[in-house]
Amino acid sequence: MNISPDQTILFDLGVVKINATLAYTWLTIALLAGLARWATRNLSTTGELSPWQNLLEVLVEGVQNQIQDIARQDPGPFLPFIATLFLFIAACTLLAIVPGYEPPTGSLSTTTALALGVFCAVPFYGVRRHGWRGFLHLYLEPTPLMLPLNIIGELARTVALAVRLYGNVMSGAVVGAILLLITPLAFPALMHALELLTGLIQAYIFAVLATVFIAAATAAQDQTANPSPPRA
Template identity: 55%
Template sequence: MRLSPDDIILWHYGFFKLNATIAVTWGLMFVLVVGSALITHNLSPGLRRSRWQNFLEIIVTAIEKQIQEVGLRHPEQYIGFLGTLFLFVAAASLGTVIPGYEPPTGSLSTTTALALCVFVAVPLFGIEEQGVGGYLKSYAQPTAIMLPFNIIGEFSRTVALAVRLFGNMMSGAMIIGILLTITPFIFPIAMTALGLLTGMVQAYIFSILAAVYIAAATRIRKPKPEPDARQ
């Protein structure tokens, strides 16, 4: 029983190996980047614009709005990280509609890598916002007694992030695989649809949790809901 696409090794040279996870990730990266570049190389600042531009604008502004709602005052500062998290996870799960596709997020290595990125990014954004002292002080909040719990929480939530995404994505692929052996018709399709839904939900949860961690680290209290001009 194969649990992870990491096990599919395409190329191997000593320590270096090219497995399906990395290859599919590259494929996703290629699609995302080239698609974006193709659409954005000819953007119109006027009122008339292409459907693809509208599509990308909707996505970007929606992400921006979500980040803002979490409590980060300058979404453009975090959209590169948080938006990419969401888009990558969402694209990985969207790919499940392609037969024979192995979502890279169904590999614990990939989710761990993403969780590690969050684990590193949170203190970096916190330090950027409050300085090293201010960020470190936040571990002793509200009292010094909370210091060990805060540190434990920092690690445990990273692990939770990684395992949650991996579990969901892996289980989706797994269920489809099992169902295919039991009932090759109808049910796999329904489960694939369900898998698409869970995949999108996981993408949302992953990026929103990362945003919440960053918001907590930057200690920015949720500001009053500002009138959003882009709605």
């Protein structure tokens, strides 16, 4: 039994091995991009909205409001990154109900990639907001003695992000597969429904944590009198 889609190799081109994680990721990307393109082909700027436009506007505005509530900042710069994280993870989790689909978020490589993305996004937005000097100064707060601990904390939260998401998604898939072997059909179905819920919650938690990390790095000085790198 493969517990990670990374182990399912579809094409082996030597160094480049196309596994199921990549394939399902591309499929998910194609689906999301196609849906987005299809839904936004005829956007209305008047009062008459199509159901799809309405749904997408609710989604985008909901993410904007969440970022605004958490970061207390203009959500514009963070919206694409945070919303893409949420949509990708949520899409992977929801598509898990399709038979044969293996969620890419069940791969530690994918969650690590996403966690690394957050890891890189924090200094990216922090430096853009405060400059190199201002951003690096955050690691010397409240005292330069805290520098090693702040760096360890930064790495640890990235690992925690990756492992948390991977563990939840993978465990759901593994537990579902095991239950399918030893229990009647109804119970795995219920577990699958629960898995959908936990998957959406994981997507929300991942996006919120990413927002918190980025917001801590980009918070205004007067709002954070003693700023320190956030911890997971």
